[in-house]
Amino acid sequence: MKYSKLFGKTIKETPKDATLVSHQLLYRAGFIRESVAGRYYFLPLGLRVHEKIQQIIRQEMNKAGAQEMTTPVLHPKHLWEETNRTNSVGFELMSIKDRQEMEFVLGGTAEEMLVDLVRKFQISYKDLPFNLYQFSTKFRDEARARGGLLRLREFVMKDAYSFHTSEEDFKKEYESMKATYTRIFQHLGLKTDIVESDNGYIGGEYCHEFVVESEIGESRYLTDNEGYSAHEDVAVFEFENKNLDEEEKQMVEVDAVRGPTMEDGVKLHNLPLWQQMKDLMMVDENGNFILAVIRGDLEVNEVKLAHVAKAYRLRHATVEEIRELGSEPGFISPVGLSDRVKVVGDLSLRTIKNAYTGANKKHKDLLNVNIDKDYKVDIEADIALAKAGYISKNHKPLIAKKGIEVGNIFQLGFHYSSKMTGANFRDNDGLEKPYYMGCYGIGLARTLATIVEKFSDEKGIIWPKAVAPFKVHLIGLDLEGESVKGKAERICNLLQAEDIEVLFDDRIDTSAGAKFADSDLIGIPCRVVVSKKTEGDKLEIKKRSEKETQFISLKELIDMLK
């Protein structure tokens, strides 16, 4: 490819709206342009990288036995109604009607479509398992697009869906996909942490994000560097027992003229924070009250809380609602609370005795409160928020990290197959049974941006070889003379004849400095210069990632690149 004819030019200045390095460099180097927020053009250079990433994913998915196919972009809305997801998917669906008023949603993920496809066939246990995948543009009307390619409203995703006779069989595929993803990201030059994450309605241990550690990432997770990594939403930790050797004392109500905060309680009673009970009144989407109770030195993880309370969305109760329940903000307690409130107690409540808390009355507290004896919880579960420094199950301190989620693997179980009629296979006992499912996604544009976030310097991008738009950036200098020009063109042709992708900077009226600067910005791994200085069969080469240049022959160059 001749650079003089390549569509998309480099620019010197950084667009003011681009705050992330990946956005700035991809824009300046001529890989992408914005259409509107969250929707981007991929220019020829950008598309080349995007396709390399796609091809690496495709090869590894195929090696793992998955089969590629495609799905219509417009999904019949009734399929989403069948699983009751029109309102429950996290991202906003976009919808459209055809001339006959048939309603469609623009695909944001494709579980329903794949189940609908598979149920068109008479599936037997002999057909299972299989894993179907596609590359397709996903539409998600995100509340807020962000950071160039980091969070888009329209992006190509590799999404795979596996179908199984049983959970055991699914687990094998899950492990296979985990290994496949690890290989994919390795090929792409990315080091990923495999992070346990939240899979909403299903729970269980089969849901992981592949996260590339980065300050600009949106995924917060904790790791102990000993094999345990988990998203903040689901991370568990060990808490020590506090005063379990104390005798349980008689509960008493005392005057407590204090402010509403935990610290006010600590000061007034001169007791440790951990001995206090923290009470958080929440309301679910149906108006049901849920009281979360936890040891005072810990915080409630609202994602865990929503799961155990089987709530879709929780909000904090208002002052008025709390008073209506016969309690008082700042003095809430599970002791003698209205039956209308479902009490969720954290496991940490078992690590303290003789706790203190409010008395559901203004300026009254209770001392020596003990679980089971003085109050009962409706649900006892882990609802604690893990933080850096807490101790992991491997007895190591947790470290908090941020990263970019480039892929994820999910257990779907029977969630879709049980909701959608006819989503069954015929088992060897003759009975129809729902299939057990998993799904596996990778966002290509986000992965591309992540690579740039990880591989760049002050001059520009430094593409890993596997995804570079071209293998060689051939720069011709002194091209007005026929001999140098001829040599450069010959080298270009010879490299291309060897199936080596070459970007040939053939511009005659551009200074050497400008060409070098463009080359550094675009980031092709190997730069080759042909000029008056490169006499005989020697070529001047320099790797983008290194400082030194060397003179070698064309044959040596080809050997090096192969």
Place this chain on the structure above:
RNA sequence: CGGGGUGUAGUUCAUCGGUAGAACGCCCGCUUUGGGAGCGGGAAGCAGCAGGUCCAAUUCCUGUCACCCCGACCA
């Protein structure tokens, strides 16, 4: 959806009540070619949009839209 910010040439920014300017980029010419070359010439703008105030609005006011950042949200 809440908070903050920005909209002026392709880009980065000036001008700030009197009707628009620079640099970079682009085009033409000449000179140049090893780290973003020089000189000369040129094209390029409904100042986001709509209202209002004013003799006069890019400038002040109101609304609206778009974009960016923080948060909420995020299979």
